[in-house]
Amino acid sequence: MLDEKETFTALFNQLKNRVKDSPTKLSWLAEQNPVIRRLAFLVGDTARKIKKHQAAKAEKHSVVPPGYITAWKEYEIRYKKAVDLIVASEREKSTEEFLQKIREIAEEKNKDFESLLTGC
Numbered sequence: 001m002l003d004e005k006e007t008f009t010a011l012f013n014q015l016k017n018r019v020k021d022s023p024t025k026l027s028w029l030a031e032q033n034p035v036i037r038r039l040a041f042l043v044g045d046t047a048r049k050i051k052k053h054q055a056a057k058a059e060k061h062s063v064v065p066p067g068y069i070t071a072w073k074e075y076e077i078r079y080k081k082a083v084d085l086i087v088a089s090e091r092e093k094s095t096e097e098f099l100q101k102i103r104e105i106a107e108e109k110n111k112d113f114e115s116l117l118t119g120c
Contacts, residue, residue, distance in 0.1 A: 044087035
């Protein structure tokens with residue numbers, strides 16, 4: 001099983017290949033291709049997890065897989081901004097879908113939407 005750094009490196013390299021190493025192409029292609037959009041989301045989400053774990057670790061030294069440091073630097077410099085926009089958009093979309101499901105449940109149960117959210 002791959003660790004987070006190996007997963008990041010593999011996903012990032014796959015994303016770069018899919019967009020022919022063009023962050024600009026990523027921005028518009030993600031709007032049109034759900035597979036690219038999902039892949040960008042996974043790259044961004046994995047990068048977020050790596051940063052979170054690094055911040056929580058007392059020791060800042062670790063063994064990294066081949067290619068990780070190069071991929072991470074390239075991600076930070078060239079792709080992070082575009083990926084972050086996609087991640088934010090996907091999170092917003094999934095939040096809205098979740099809220100819509102709660103609205104539907106509230107309607108089915110003849111309850112107030114707000115009361116389901118607060119648990120009252």
